[in-house]
Amino acid sequence: MGTQYVIDLADVDERQTATVGGKGAHLGGLARIGGVRVPAGFCVTTDAYRRVVAQAPSLDHLLDRLTGLDPDDQEGVRTLSAEIRRVIEGIEVPDDLAETVTRALARTGEGAAYAVRSSATAEDRPTASFAGQQDTYLNIVGAAEILRHVRRCWASVFTERAVVYRRRNGVDHRTVHMAVVVQHMVFPDAAGILFTADPVTGDRRTATVDAGFGLGEALVSGLVNPDVFAVRDGGVVGRTIAAKERAIHALPDGGTEEVTVDARRQKEPALTDEQVVELVGIGRRIEAHFGRPQDIEWCLADGGFRIVQSRPITTLFPVPERDFAGEGTQEDRVYVSVGHQQMMTDAMKPLGYSMWQRTAMADMYEAGGRLFVDVTPRLASPDARAALLDVIGKSDPLTRDALETVIDRGGHDVPPPAEEPPTEEPPAEAPAARPRAATAPTPPPPIETDPAIVTELIARSEASVAALERDIRTKSGPELFDYLDEAFAEHKRVLGDPLSFQALMAGMDATWWLNDKLREWLGETNAADTLTLSAPDNITSEMGLALLDVADAVRPYPEVVAYLRGVEDEDFLESDELAALEGGAEARDAIEAYLDRYGVRCVGEIDITRPRWRERPTALVPVILDNVRNFGPGAAALRFEEGRRKAAEKERDVLARLRALPDGGPKADETKRMIDRVRTFIGYREYPKYGIIQRYFVYKQALLGEAERLVRAGVLAEKEDVFYLTFQELHDVVRTHRLDAGLVERRKDDFRWHEELTPPRVLTSDGEALTGAYRRDDVPEGALTGLAVSAGTVEGRARVILDIADADLEAGDILVTTFTDPSWSPLFVAVAGLVTEVGGLMTHGAVIAREYGLPAVVGVEKATRLIRDGQRIRVHGTSGYVEVLS
Numbered sequence: 001m002g003t004q005y006v007i008d009l010a011d012v013d014e015r016q017t018a019t020v021g022g023k024g025a026h027l028g029g030l031a032r033i034g035g036v037r038v039p040a041g042f043c044v045t046t047d048a049y050r051r052v053v054a055q056a057p058s059l060d061h062l063l064d065r066l067t068g069l070d071p072d073d074q075e076g077v078r079t080l081s082a083e084i085r086r087v088i089e090g091i092e093v094p095d096d097l098a099e100t101v102t103r104a105l106a107r108t109g110e111g112a113a114y115a116v117r118s119s120a121t122a123e124d125r126p127t128a129s130f131a132g133q134q135d136t137y138l139n140i141v142g143a144a145e146i147l148r149h150v151r152r153c154w155a156s157v158f159t160e161r162a163v164v165y166r167r168r169n170g171v172d173h174r175t176v177h178m179a180v181v182v183q184h185m186v187f188p189d190a191a192g193i194l195f196t197a198d199p200v201t202g203d204r205r206t207a208t209v210d211a212g213f214g215l216g217e218a219l220v221s222g223l224v225n226p227d228v229f230a231v232r233d234g235g236v237v238g239r240t241i242a243a244k245e246r247a248i249h250a251l252p253d254g255g256t257e258e259v260t261v262d263a264r265r266q267k268e269p270a271l272t273d274e275q276v277v278e279l280v281g282i283g284r285r286i287e288a289h290f291g292r293p294q295d296i297e298w299c300l301a302d303g304g305f306r307i308v309q310s311r312p313i314t315t316l317f318p319v320p321e322r323d324f325a326g327e328g329t330q331e332d333r334v335y336v337s338v339g340h341q342q343m344m345t346d347a348m349k350p351l352g353y354s355m356w357q358r359t360a361m362a363d364m365y366e367a368g369g370r371l372f373v374d375v376t377p378r379l380a381s382p383d384a385r386a387a388l389l390d391v392i393g394k395s396d397p398l399t400r401d402a403l404e405t406v407i408d409r410g411g412h413d414v415p416p417p418a419e420e421p422p423t424e425e426p427p428a429e430a431p432a433a434r435p436r437a438a439t440a441p442t443p444p445p446p447i448e449t450d451p452a453i454v455t456e457l458i459a460r461s462e463a464s465v466a467a468l469e470r471d472i473r474t475k476s477g478p479e480l481f482d483y484l485d486e487a488f489a490e491h492k493r494v495l496g497d498p499l500s501f502q503a504l505m506a507g508m509d510a511t512w513w514l515n516d517k518l519r520e521w522l523g524e525t526n527a528a529d530t531l532t533l534s535a536p537d538n539i540t541s542e543m544g545l546a547l548l549d550v551a552d553a554v555r556p557y558p559e560v561v562a563y564l565r566g567v568e569d570e571d572f573l574e575s576d577e578l579a580a581l582e583g584g585a586e587a588r589d590a591i592e593a594y595l596d597r598y599g600v601r602c603v604g605e606i607d608i609t610r611p612r613w614r615e616r617p618t619a620l621v622p623v624i625l626d627n628v629r630n631f632g633p634g635a636a637a638l639r640f641e642e643g644r645r646k647a648a649e650k651e652r653d654v655l656a657r658l659r660a661l662p663d664g665g666p667k668a669d670e671t672k673r674m675i676d677r678v679r680t681f682i683g684y685r686e687y688p689k690y691g692i693i694q695r696y697f698v699y700k701q702a703l704l705g706e707a708e709r710l711v712r713a714g715v716l717a718e719k720e721d722v723f724y725l726t727f728q729e730l731h732d733v734v735r736t737h738r739l740d741a742g743l744v745e746r747r748k749d750d751f752r753w754h755e756e757l758t759p760p761r762v763l764t765s766d767g768e769a770l771t772g773a774y775r776r777d778d779v780p781e782g783a784l785t786g787l788a789v790s791a792g793t794v795e796g797r798a799r800v801i802l803d804i805a806d807a808d809l810e811a812g813d814i815l816v817t818t819f820t821d822p823s824w825s826p827l828f829v830a831v832a833g834l835v836t837e838v839g840g841l842m843t844h845g846a847v848i849a850r851e852y853g854l855p856a857v858v859g860v861e862k863a864t865r866l867i868r869d870g871q872r873i874r875v876h877g878t879s880g881y882v883e884v885l886s
Contacts, residue, residue: 005048005097006104009041009183014290019045021119021179026290026310033289036282037306041114041183042104046121048097049154049178056087063173066163081158088155093147101150102143104182113139113185113254115308116149118156121177135159138215139185141254146182153180186306187250188299190270191216192226195313196283197293197767202316202760204293204767207231207280211270213261214247216297223248223258227270231280236273243267271300279305286310293767317757319767320365320372333765334379334406335372338364340396340761343821343843344604345370347754350747352607354726355699359491359692369754372763379407394512395840397787398772398859402762405770447502449677454537454684457500461691464494468695472702476709480702481731491695500688507681508842510674517674521667522657525878526791529850530650531675534643538683539690540844541851543598544825547620548636551627553590557583561628564621573617591617591624600697601690601823603804608696608703609723613823619805623826626809630830639829643853651675685847689822706734715739724748771861779881784860784867787839788880789846792855794833795885800869801827814875816867820845828852833875835882837863849877857882 004019012020012028020028020043031038053059062084069076093101105114117136135156137149156162157178166173192211197204210226212219219226223246230238243266248256271279279298282305287294293316297309320335338356339345347369348356356371357364364371378384385407393400447453468487475483494500511528518524534541554560559581569575573591578584599614613620627635651672658668707719715737716722722730724747733739760769774785796812807827809815814833817824825848828834834849839858849856855877860866863882867873872885 003047003051004045005051005100007043007045008104008107009038009043009181012043017121018177019043019047019179020181021046021121021177022311023117023119023309024179024181025119027181027183027308029289030286030307030310033285035285037304039115039183039186039306039308040108041181042108043119044101044150044180044182046177046179049180051097052091052093052151052154053088055091059084059087062087066158066173077163078160081160081163084158085155088158089151091151093151098143098147101147101182105143105146108182108184113141113250114146115181115183115185116140116146116153117181117183117309118153119179119181120157120162121175121179138217139250139254139256145254150180150182154178183308185250186299186301186308188215188301188306189213190300192219192270192298194279194283194296194298195293196280196287196296197313197316198230199295199313199315202767202769203764204316204319205232206237206766207283209271209276209279211276212242212247213244213265213270214249214259215256216299217256218246218248218258229271229273229276231276234277236276239269239273241267241269244270275300282307314753315757316767317760317763317769318367319763319765320367320374322365332376333374334376334403335365335367335763335765336375336392336399336403337759337761337763338371338373339759340399340838341840341843342606343819343838343845344606345759345819345838346604346607347751347757348604348607349609349723349751350726351703351723351730352609354728355608355696356606358727359488359695361492361495367763368757368759369751370759375403379403395842396761396838396859397774397840398861399761401772401775402760402770405772406762406764447499447506449506449673449680451536451680453499453503454681454687457497457503457684458537458687460497461494461687461694464490465691465694465698468698472698475702476705478731478735480706481734484699484702487695487699491692494691495688503681503684504688507678507683507685510678511682511842513674514671514678517667517671518654521661522654524654526788527650527654528678529791530853531647531654532678532682532850533647533853534640535647535679535683535851538686538848538851540686540822540825541683541828541848543601543822544827544829544848544852545636545640546594546598547623547826548627548631548639548829550590550594551624551631552633552635554583554587554624555628555633557581557587560584560587561625564625567618567621570616570618591620594620600693603821603823605693605696605821605823608700609720612697612700614697620826622805622807623830626807626827626830630809630811635829639852643851646853647679682847685842686822686844689844693822703730706730710734710737713737717744724751778879780883783881783883784863785881786835786857786860786863787841788876788878789839789841789858790834790849790854790856791878792833792853793874793876793878794855795872795874796832798835798867798869798871798873799831800864800867802864814873816863816869816873818864820848822848828854833877834858835860835863835867835873835875837861 007020009028009031012024013032014025014029017025024043027038030036062080066080115138135153140146140149157176190211190213192209195208198206198208209229210219212224212226218224224244225242227242228240229236244261245266247259247261249259250256283294283296286296293313294310295313296307299306299308353366353369353371362373364373375388378388389400389403392403472483514528514531515526518527560583563578563581572578573588578588595614595617600612602610602612604610655668655672658664658671703722704719707716707722710716710733711719715733721744724744725733761772762770776785779785794814796814798816799809799813800816801807802817804824804827809830812832814835815827815831816835819836819838822844828848829852834845834854834856836845836858837860839845846856846858855875857875857877857880860882867884874883874885
């Protein structure tokens with residue numbers, strides 16, 4: 001079959017993206033749906049584009065320069081993209097190609113007006129729509145003008161916005177080719193956009209219609225506000241009718257003009273309710289055909305609707321896909337984010353989330369590279385609901401508020417709130433070290449305040465990890481996966497140890513008791529923040545202090561400091577260059593010892609695919625250098641002793657004040673018991689997570705060994721490709737040595753899309769994403785509201801840091817970031833305060849902030865965008881808000 005330069009839309013379907021681009025393929029698919037009318041036309045194919053651009057050899061050089069530009073060089077992108085467009089628009093269309101287009105015009109109606117529309121191969125994808133990135137030209141008349149505008153469409157591959165969008169989505173400029181759709185022009189009475197899901201809330205059951213008079217360009221350009229209709233369950237449930245003073249109409253001889261709408265019609269709706277419902281019905285058929293919510297451009301002409309474009313809505317957060325198998329239906333489910341409890345809201349790769357699913361203590365469901373727990377059963381019972389809200393509220397008030405929003409409006413099999421609150425004492429919060437189950441366990445009886453219990457629990461965990469390291473060494477191939485099933489059972493057994501749960505709850509219950517009672521008796525706010533300073537056995541706070549000791553080993557040697565400033569190679573600890581420096585051996589040994597103890601950790605550590613510090617030690621170098629610069633020798637011991645002293649002073653103070661009360665003796669005695677209890681057990685709060693991550697490192701090394709064997713066998717291109725397979729898929733590949741050739745690339749594309757999504761705290765099966773809100777009136781105007789988790793007030797320079805490897809801190813700085821899992825604790829020793837977008841009272845960042853005595857406010861929505869790096873801010877860790885001062 002010869003090269004095709006033109007294909008009629010009637011002969012196109014959605015499988016032909018490589019030939020007719022995303023828009024053309026979707027239009028061809030639309031034309032095949034019953035009841036959907038698409039204007040007739042044809043596509044000038046990507047073969048035509050490739051032939052034409054091949055006539056300009058200078059493009060290769062220009063594309064090389066464009067690819068090599070620094071991502072932040074906006075002026076360079078603007079200049080080069082404009083130059084590339086000029087070259088393409090200046091190319092003459094070959095005579096035979098021009099003749100082919102002219103014949104196609106004659107077939108579809110010579111002399112008619114046309115819309116000439118770009119259709120790139122990278123657009124209208126499920127994960128990146130590229131909406132508005134290339135050009136469309138309306139009401140073009142005559143073959144010469146149509147050919148000129150075809151060239152302009154080809155050139156629009158390199159609009160500045162399209163170049164930037166491709167770079168952000170990881171799309172190579174050379175892999176994108178342009179087709180052009182040429183369709184009969186529709187002269188509409190009204191036009192607009194239909195979203196088959198609410199683009200703001202994500203609700204898949206609610207469709208939204210934007211409508212205006214004349215051509216849809218008036219809406220797209222912002223010339224007028226649209227009428228907005230909301231449709232749910234076959235009826236209009238909301239409407240906003242705008243004053244439409246202007247419209248864009250087509251001119252008889254080509255082109256368009258802006259006109260004034262007759263005053264009598266300006267406040268008329270562009271569509272009747274009946275027309276809106278009819279349009280949404282068409283949209284539902286289109287959505288069913290393409291299998292996902294759609295962004296649809298429509299026109300109303302001669303009493304009927306024409307569809308001129310449909311693309312996926314790529315900004316919606318996906319809904320978990322489940323096999324209910326007798327449990328009910330997919331409808332009316334309510335999901336809570338695991339990432340907001342685990343302080344890791346980034347997207348996870350398939351191996352990462354599937355490993356967490358297999359080792360978690362609760363059923364979890366993936367959506368958008370994140371995990372969610374179905375809490376519907378608990379919401380259906382008033383008593384269980386009250387307990388859930390209590391648990392969630394202590395962990396993350398915004399999640400609680402989002403759940404209360406779902407409850408208050410009904411639906412999702414959730415009965416309305418009870419008239420009287422339940423009298424049953426709600427179960428205490430399950431530890432964040434393990435994912436919470438849909439039903440909280442019944443609290444076991446209290447244990448004695450005995451430090452030997454913590455010692456025993458740590459020894460049990462270490463012994464279990466040692467056995468895993470020993471036994472896994474001899475396993476490979478399918479036998480490894482059989483062994484891992486056993487290892488996961490042991491993993492869960494350790495996590496579910498009743499004694500461990502009792503110790504965790506003992507520390508947290510004592511914290512809450514002290515804060516509640518000392519506020520009631522003495523007016524003290526968050527007294528436990530000081531009483532828990534330098535508590536023993538806190539593996540996470542010890543990790544931060546230990547890096548100060550590493551700095552002590554580096555600081556005396558200027559040559560080592562200079563060497564570390566320039567280090568980029570992950571193998572720098574093994575280099576002869578470091579060892580040859582004065583003090584190099586000592587510095588290397590100190591870093592190696594630190595990695596032996598803490599090298600299993602990293603940012604986002606619940607995702608097994610993230611590089612551990614042992615695998616990427618350069619991530620720690622900036623923090624070590626900050627510690628060298630900001631601290632003196634022995635700082636770790638001094639800080640720990642200072643915290644212990646402050647805690648002891650606070651204890652003496654509150655006990656003395658209690659005893660001075662008329663009935664203070666018993667209160668002081670009980671408070672003393674609780675202080676002893678919290679200091680015995682609160683440090684253990686951080687250990688179970690460390691045990692999980694120790695085991696994860698062992699699992700990862702074994703799985704990467706299998707990956708290396710698959711690479712040698714030619715099954716995988718590179719070993720990190722296993723990260724884009726689920727655990728079960730990897731097991732199957734190891735067993736069969738077969739892999740779908742395109743699966744890994746599709747998963748990489750999905751992951752890039754997931755990275756762009758913001759996960760909600762609560763997600764319904766309708767797709768509605770809820771983030772919650774603080775309902776407070778005690779925050780100064782303009783301040784950023786959050787949750788108070790560590791007492792005190794501090795003022796300083798904001799350092800907005802999204803990657804620990806980018807740390808560059810000075811004494812007195814305030815760390816502002818999205819979330820802090822345990823890997824961030826080495827930064828805590830160098831800062832004066834903490835602000836995060838995600839967090840709760842007992843999440844890791846809050847616990848370590850209290851441990852170090854840092855004023856901290858967490859759960860501050862969009863903190864990293866609302867606070868600029870370098871601004872001066874004041875953190876009110878007792879009251880729970882942040883003021884931006886400059």
